[in-house]
Amino acid sequence: MPADLIDLxxxxxxxxxxxxxxxxxPHFTDWRGRYSGNALAVVLPGNxxxxxxxxxxxxxxxxxIVPQGGNTSLCGASVPLAGDMPQLVVNxxxxxxxxxxxxxxxxMTVEAGCKLDSVYKAAEQANRLFPLGLTAIAPHCEIxxxxxxxxxGIGVLRYGNARDxxxxxxxxxxxxxxxxxxxxxxxxxxxxxLKHLFIGAEGTLGIITAAVLKxxxxxxxxxxxxxxxxxxxxxxxxxxxxxxxxxxxxSAFEIISRSCLDLVLKxxxxxxxxxxxxxxxxxxxxxxxxYLSIPxxxxxxxxxxxxxxxxxxxxxxxxxxxxxxxxxAFDEGVLEYTVTLDKDLxxxxxxxRKNISDAQKIEGISIKHDVAVPVSRVAxxxxxxxxxxxxAFPGIRIVAFGHMGDGNIHYxxxxxDAVQNKTFIEQHEHDVNxxxxxxxxxxxxxxxxxxxxGQLKREExxxxxxxxxxxxxxxxxxxxxxxxxxxxxxxx
Amino acid sequence: MPADLIDLxxxxxxxxxxxxxxxxxPHFTDWRGRYSGNALAVVLPGNxxxxxxxxxxxxxxxxxIVPQGGNTSLCGASVPLAGDMPQLVVNxxxxxxxxxxxxxxxxMTVEAGCKLDSVYKAAEQANRLFPLGLTAIAPHCEIxxxxxxxxxGIGVLRYGNARDxxxxxxxxxxxxxxxxxxxxxxxxxxxxxLKHLFIGAEGTLGIITAAVLKxxxxxxxxxxxxxxxxxxxxxxxxxxxxxxxxxxxxSAFEIISRSCLDLVLKxxxxxxxxxxxxxxxxxxxxxxxxYLSIPxxxxxxxxxxxxxxxxxxxxxxxxxxxxxxxxxAFDEGVLEYTVTLDKDLxxxxxxxRKNISDAQKIEGISIKHDVAVPVSRVAxxxxxxxxxxxxAFPGIRIVAFGHMGDGNIHYxxxxxDAVQNKTFIEQHEHDVNxxxxxxxxxxxxxxxxxxxxGQLKREExxxxxxxxxxxxxxxxxxxxxxxxxxxxxxxx
Numbered sequence: 001m002p003a004d005l006i007d008l009x010x011x012x013x014x015x016x017x018x019x020x021x022x023x024x025x026p027h028f029t030d031w032r033g034r035y036s037g038n039a040l041a042v043v044l045p046g047n048x049x050x051x052x053x054x055x056x057x058x059x060x061x062x063x064x065i066v067p068q069g070g071n072t073s074l075c076g077a078s079v080p081l082a083g084d085m086p087q088l089v090v091n092x093x094x095x096x097x098x099x100x101x102x103x104x105x106x107x108m109t110v111e112a113g114c115k116l117d118s119v120y121k122a123a124e125q126a127n128r129l130f131p132l133g134l135t136a137i138a139p140h141c142e143i144x145x146x147x148x149x150x151x152x153g154i155g156v157l158r159y160g161n162a163r164d165x166x167x168x169x170x171x172x173x174x175x176x177x178x179x180x181x182x183x184x185x186x187x188x189x190x191x192x193x194l195k196h197l198f199i200g201a202e203g204t205l206g207i208i209t210a211a212v213l214k215x216x217x218x219x220x221x222x223x224x225x226x227x228x229x230x231x232x233x234x235x236x237x238x239x240x241x242x243x244x245x246x247x248x249x250x251s252a253f254e255i256i257s258r259s260c261l262d263l264v265l266k267x268x269x270x271x272x273x274x275x276x277x278x279x280x281x282x283x284x285x286x287x288x289x290x291y292l293s294i295p296x297x298x299x300x301x302x303x304x305x306x307x308x309x310x311x312x313x314x315x316x317x318x319x320x321x322x323x324x325x326x327x328x329a330f331d332e333g334v335l336e337y338t339v340t341l342d343k344d345l346x347x348x349x350x351x352x353r354k355n356i357s358d359a360q361k362i363e364g365i366s367i368k369h370d371v372a373v374p375v376s377r378v379a380x381x382x383x384x385x386x387x388x389x390x391x392a393f394p395g396i397r398i399v400a401f402g403h404m405g406d407g408n409i410h411y412x413x414x415x416x417d418a419v420q421n422k423t424f425i426e427q428h429e430h431d432v433n434x435x436x437x438x439x440x441x442x443x444x445x446x447x448x449x450x451x452x453x454g455q456l457k458r459e460e461x462x463x464x465x466x467x468x469x470x471x472x473x474x475x476x477x478x479x480x481x482x483x484x485x486x487x488x489x490x491x492x
Numbered sequence: 493m494p495a496d497l498i499d500l501x502x503x504x505x506x507x508x509x510x511x512x513x514x515x516x517x518p519h520f521t522d523w524r525g526r527y528s529g530n531a532l533a534v535v536l537p538g539n540x541x542x543x544x545x546x547x548x549x550x551x552x553x554x555x556x557i558v559p560q561g562g563n564t565s566l567c568g569a570s571v572p573l574a575g576d577m578p579q580l581v582v583n584x585x586x587x588x589x590x591x592x593x594x595x596x597x598x599x600m601t602v603e604a605g606c607k608l609d610s611v612y613k614a615a616e617q618a619n620r621l622f623p624l625g626l627t628a629i630a631p632h633c634e635i636x637x638x639x640x641x642x643x644x645g646i647g648v649l650r651y652g653n654a655r656d657x658x659x660x661x662x663x664x665x666x667x668x669x670x671x672x673x674x675x676x677x678x679x680x681x682x683x684x685x686l687k688h689l690f691i692g693a694e695g696t697l698g699i700i701t702a703a704v705l706k707x708x709x710x711x712x713x714x715x716x717x718x719x720x721x722x723x724x725x726x727x728x729x730x731x732x733x734x735x736x737x738x739x740x741x742x743s744a745f746e747i748i749s750r751s752c753l754d755l756v757l758k759x760x761x762x763x764x765x766x767x768x769x770x771x772x773x774x775x776x777x778x779x780x781x782x783y784l785s786i787p788x789x790x791x792x793x794x795x796x797x798x799x800x801x802x803x804x805x806x807x808x809x810x811x812x813x814x815x816x817x818x819x820x821a822f823d824e825g826v827l828e829y830t831v832t833l834d835k836d837l838x839x840x841x842x843x844x845r846k847n848i849s850d851a852q853k854i855e856g857i858s859i860k861h862d863v864a865v866p867v868s869r870v871a872x873x874x875x876x877x878x879x880x881x882x883x884a885f886p887g888i889r890i891v892a893f894g895h896m897g898d899g900n901i902h903y904x905x906x907x908x909d910a911v912q913n914k915t916f917i918e919q920h921e922h923d924v925n926x927x928x929x930x931x932x933x934x935x936x937x938x939x940x941x942x943x944x945x946g947q948l949k950r951e952e953x954x955x956x957x958x959x960x961x962x963x964x965x966x967x968x969x970x971x972x973x974x975x976x977x978x979x980x981x982x983x984x
């Protein structure tokens with residue numbers, strides 16, 4: 001290890017902002033604790049010029065650079081690789097100024113190290129909305145990481161992914177030069193759109209240091225519905241119907257399977273079934289009874305699939321009426337629903353959704369998937385993957401939930417018994433992945449909808465992308481980072 | 493010229509689909525008649541495999557490729573260069589199938605040669621909307637060209653640019669291989685987002701042969717307002733106010749200067765002033781009188797700046813009330829307004845806007861600009877550019893209009909007298925451009941908002957982009973098209 005490099009880094013960013021030894025260690029392990037690596041140090045530059053200087057030092061010394069924000073990657077994208085390759089973690093958390101808010105232009109300019117929460121707040125202070133819907137992780141993740149992974153979340157069906165919320169970028173390139181692409185224009189056709197290369201590249205093409213973000217007007221009216229549907233087929237049709245009747249007002253459409261609900265009810269205090277068990281809407285058809293195994297004559301209990309959907313609008317609108325009308329006009333498998341303007345009631349439903357991951361964690365480990373298919377094929381995905389998995393592994397528990405509004409399903413597999421589960425995962429993770437991803441591939445889906453590739457799926461993706469596409473990605477990587485120093489071992 | 497190449501091309505696409513001589517000539521001159529070049533032939537492949545085969549023949553014979561759609565580029569992007577370089581025009585007009593419409597997924601898959609009009613119609617037949625708002629040119633332009641130039645238009649403030657309306661692409665690369673990126677996913681984070689490289693690249697990185705487009709629900713309610721505003725400062729504030737109060741419902745916000753109106757009223761039959769001249773809203777302040785040169789005591793006539801704005805919604809909503817309320821609540825320079833639900837009345841206003849280009853053409857030539865600045869700085873742009881130009885060239889006519897909702901102003905300069913005008917343009921086009929573009933640069937704007945660079949601004953842009961950004965663009969070009977055969981002399 002070049003000892004004087006540490007001195008040079010200290011001289012560049014300040015002694016306190018170069019971490020080594022024990023204080024550096026937490027930066028070398030990822031959020032889930034799956035990936036650990038080693039680096040010479042963690043450097044925390046306070047501004048873009050310092051990032052540039054640090055990268056130039058790395059280039060001179062042929063040291064790889066691992067860009068890091070809140071270190072909340074679920075794919076090991078933001079930690080150094082294991083092994084002996086000399087690496088430096090460049091953590092952006094100190095570069096965290098809100099540089100400007102232009103309420104009239106509906107934009108703000110922020111530095112990479114801003115927590116997502118602080119971006120929300122700065123927008124709110126200007127009576128604007130920044131709509132990237134990752135509320136659970138927002139106190140921890142940083143906007144630079146959100147952009148580098150093209151983060152998704154709940155609001156994508158209305159506002160798009162992180163990439164759709166960006167007008168301009170500032171990037172420190174792999175050679176240390178600063179590209180100032182901080183434009184705040186809604187239209188600009190003067191050559192290749194470079195910002196889209198860096199967004200979602202997980203730090204492999206450069207370090208995003210600042211961005212111009214789009215802001216939106218703040219909705220004034222919100223209505224929420226909790227809807228029990230017969231099955232995912234009905235959910236797909238309902239979503240299409242709601243879009244056609246309520247349009248852009250739909251700002252969330254989340255699906256929750258019974259297995260998710262049961263875990264939340266078991267592990268999360270104060271959670272409760274969203275519907276009184278004995279209420280059903282209209283007659284229960286024989287088909288529905290057979291599907292849910294309800295004997296003739298008995299009231300329906302425990303809905304298998306729940307949808308939480310939300311309408312919001314800037315215009316003052318009777319969204320509860322609109323949502324009720326739309327649900328009433330739809331009769332293909334809606335079993336029961338409640339529509340509310342009451343924030344507290346809506347919050348109890350949202351808590352069911354938001355607590356799924358925590359409840360799962362308490363229950364034990366599982367084989368997780370973050371997949372996307374065309375919205376119209378979500379039901380096919382769930383049916384085909386579940387059938388194939390149940391055939392291969394009888395007795396497994398399938399926890400399926402997520403952003404149905406954009407086709408993104410979180411689909412996690414485990415065995416209910418803890419001891420059996422451990423063995424199952426050790427022995428069959430690869431087989432389970434193969435079964436799930438083959439269904440995804442058949443339905444022309446994605447094996448990583450919103451979490452990225454990182455280290456976790458870097459090899460896996462080579463089975464599902466064409467050789468030509470992988471080659472194009474590599475040629476872009478070589479063109480921008482010929483020395484391969486920028487976040488090696490991730491993505492490409 | 494390799495004679496057997498023509499035979500090989502005929503064998504590839506069919507004898508009738510290789511044009512030479514007189515029938516080829518119209519394809520060598522651009523829409524405005526500014527650029528003419530020469531090519532060995534025009535080839536019209538009927539499908540993607542044929543495009544691939546044609547490109548491979550060109551590569552083998554070191555012949556440059558000029559991709560062409562409806563040939564409506566306003567920057568000479570879709571015609572061969574003048575000079576002796578061997579070039580082949582590859583026209584996509586015959587590859588024009590609608591491959592699929594998935595109404596439930598709100599997507600459609602179309603080939604490059606589909607006229608924009610036919611894309612609108614196919615969406616409409618599925619009760620969906622394709623919102624790229626280029627209505628005047630829609631019968632002529634093709635979707636491949638719209639995507640290659642990242643077309644804009646009237647609806648960008650609500651629906652985004654062409655690039656925002658694409659989920660997947662199929663591209664024939666510069667070596668003739670076909671990249672199948674025809675995904676119809678709302679979320680996909682599995683590596684670099686290649687589609688954004690080809691969109692807006694004006695055919696310099698490959699030939700877009702098909703795309704998966706996003707569709708939207710069809711609005712059911714529409715209200716339109718014609719608003720006379722004191723000046724562009726008031727227009728900027730009004731737009732911000734309308735977004736904050738009406739939100740996503742705003743689907744158009746166009747500005748028209750008096751000079752535009754006068755030209756339309758002079759040259760387009762049946763056009764008329766949008767407001768009765770003697771009606772004013774409230775008192776006319778001395779500031780307004782001074783600004784518009786209206787003597788004390790006289791009624792206000794001939795508003796200098798007109799806004800046409802539109803609200804639309806899928807939900808049944810009283811948008812006329814919403815628009816009226818929003819306008820009434822705004823008091824900073826709205827002189828007069830009319831709000832209507834009546835389509836015919838709205839159409840008379842829209843015709844004023846749509847006929848500006850035709851009226852200008854009848855009046856004579858002008859020095860045209862297609863610029864963008866941050867929406868919040870549109871008024872500054874108009875004020876500063878107009879002041880600088882009037883100082884340099886007293887007596888000029890400034891025709892300013894366009895998509896204020898996204899900061900894109902069409903800003904055209906001429907002299908009212910035809911003879912003087914000819915001399916003026918011959919002598920001063922360069923100086924006028926320099927004055928306009930310097931103001932654009934100062935306001936961190938773009939010298940080409942929606943028309944692209946093509947041949948027209950390829951050299952110009954080098955004065956306004958950083959050396960680093962130009963270098964990045966060149967390195968992308970080299971990585972994807974190392975032989976430089978794809979649409980040479982355009983963009984980079």
